[in-house]
Amino acid sequence: MARILGIETSCDETAAAVIEDGRTILSNVVLSQIPVHRLYGGVVPELASREHLRGIVPVVRQALEQAQLALVQVDAVAVTHGPGLAGALLVGITYAKALTGAAGKPLIGVNHLEGHLHAVLLEERRQGRSDPALPAIALVVSGGHTQLYRVERSGEQYRYRTLGQTRDDAAGEAYDKVAKLLGLGYPGGPLLDKLSAHGTAEAARFGRIRLKGNPLDFSFSGIKTAVLRQVQTLGLEAEIAARRQAVAKLDHPPSADEWRALCSPATLDLIASFQAAVVTDLVERTMAAVDQVAEAGDPAASLWLTGGVAANRALREKLGEAGKGLGLPVSFPAPSLCTDNAAMIAAAAYPRWQRQEWADASLAAFAQLALS
Ligand code: KG4
Ligand code: ZN
Numbered sequence: 001m002a003r004i005l006g007i008e009t010s011c012d013e014t015a016a017a018v019i020e021d022g023r024t025i026l027s028n029v030v031l032s033q034i035p036v037h038r039l040y041g042g043v044v045p046e047l048a049s050r051e052h053l054r055g056i057v058p059v060v061r062q063a064l065e066q067a068q069l070a071l072v073q074v075d076a077v078a079v080t081h082g083p084g085l086a087g088a089l090l091v092g093i094t095y096a097k098a099l100t101g102a103a104g105k106p107l108i109g110v111n112h113l114e115g116h117l118h119a120v121l122l123e124e125r126r127q128g129r130s131d132p133a134l135p136a137i138a139l140v141v142s143g144g145h146t147q148l149y150r151v152e153r154s155g156e157q158y159r160y161r162t163l164g165q166t167r168d169d170a171a172g173e174a175y176d177k178v179a180k181l182l183g184l185g186y187p188g189g190p191l192l193d194k195l196s197a198h199g200t201a202e203a204a205r206f207g208r209i210r211l212k213g214n215p216l217d218f219s220f221s222g223i224k225t226a227v228l229r230q231v232q233t234l235g236l237e238a239e240i241a242a243r244r245q246a247v248a249k250l251d252h253p254p255s256a257d258e259w260r261a262l263c264s265p266a267t268l269d270l271i272a273s274f275q276a277a278v279v280t281d282l283v284e285r286t287m288a289a290v291d292q293v294a295e296a297g298d299p300a301a302s303l304w305l306t307g308g309v310a311a312n313r314a315l316r317e318k319l320g321e322a323g324k325g326l327g328l329p330v331s332f333p334a335p336s337l338c339t340d341n342a343a344m345i346a347a348a349a350y351p352r353w354q355r356q357e358w359a360d361a362s363l364a365a366f367a368q369l370a371l372s
Contacts, residue, residue, distance in 0.1 A: 006346025010084025082369025164216025
């Protein structure tokens with residue numbers, strides 16, 4: 001039996017979790033910094049590092065307490081070492097080194113994106129289902145990344161081939177930027193997801209996102225500009241200014257219903273249209289990836305969806321339908337395992353534990369760490 005303590009500090013969540021044998025969640029603690037970054041409408045790297053420093057000790061302590069374990073009873077400590085904000089990553093890495101040094105336990109370095117992918121496996125296993133068949137086509141879609149991978153496995157080793165990725169903004173980043181320009185809160189994804197249910201997606205049509213070169217690449221910077229153009233065409237500037245003022249007067253972050261009451265039907269339609277355009281693009285390129293590997297004689301056996309934007313209801317529904325149409329099983333984690341957490345880091349460390357692939361004291365933070 002292997003109990004792995006996972007630590008995640010790559011962006012704006014300080015998280016720790018204990019996972020047994022890559023399948024059973026003994027604890028999963030996430031301390032969100034959203035209230036700190038909300039004031040700035042995005043993650044401020046220096047503040048993120050400071051908040052991780054404040055949060056790391058109590059969060060790890062809580063994860064051990066909830067798992068009813070002392071540090072000496074865990075078998076290894078796994079920590080995200082990239083990609084992410086360098087200063088934020090360093091807090092987790094330094095603390096993980098201190099813990100493993102003090103307790104004489106092995107240290108395992110985990111790629112954050114591999115963590116998101118293993119959240120899919122963790123979900124299937126904790127539901128008592130068998131692992132999805134491989135090779136898989138996996139869409140990792142978050143605030144920092146939009147990547148299409150082919151996932152395979154030889155023995156206990158998983159391998160990842162990048163099929164496509166965003167050339168500019170990540171999908172989650174587009175959600176956050178569009179929310180900001182519409183005078184809505186941070187992070188934008190969960191709120192725009194909720195508000196889009198109250199608008200008509202056909203009202204404001206966005207053209208298909210066209211790209212030269214790799215058809216499996218993404219680009220979301222243009223859609224943000226298209227939303228801005230719609231704001232001007234529809235004359236929504238005064239409404240946005242009024243919304244910002246109304247929210248500034250509140251003594252609490254507005255609820256989804258309060259936000260909705262501050263949005264005109266035209267704004268709700270614009271949000272619904274934006275979401276439909278993003279979801280359509282994500283689903284179509286994922287289907288194109290399925291076609292591409294099939295044409296190469298290497299058909300996918302399952303579809304995976306993960307990362308913060310995978311919490312999106314429309315995306316889960318549409319990708320689920322598309323997979324069903326092709327007779328491909330689609331797997332995605334519960335929303336709490338889609339957004340950043342340490343359970344996925346401890347789960348991704350399990351195959352490395354099996355191979356005894358330890359990191360040493362030289363483990364460093366890599367802001368641009370690639371996955372292969
Ligand atoms: O995976 P994550 O927690 O952090 C990164 O690794 O980036 O993803 C956070 C991103 C944010 O951009 C947030 O707006 C987006 O995921 N997000 C959503 C939803 N929930 C979170 N985007 C669309 N719909 C959602 N329901
Ligand atoms: Zn993430």
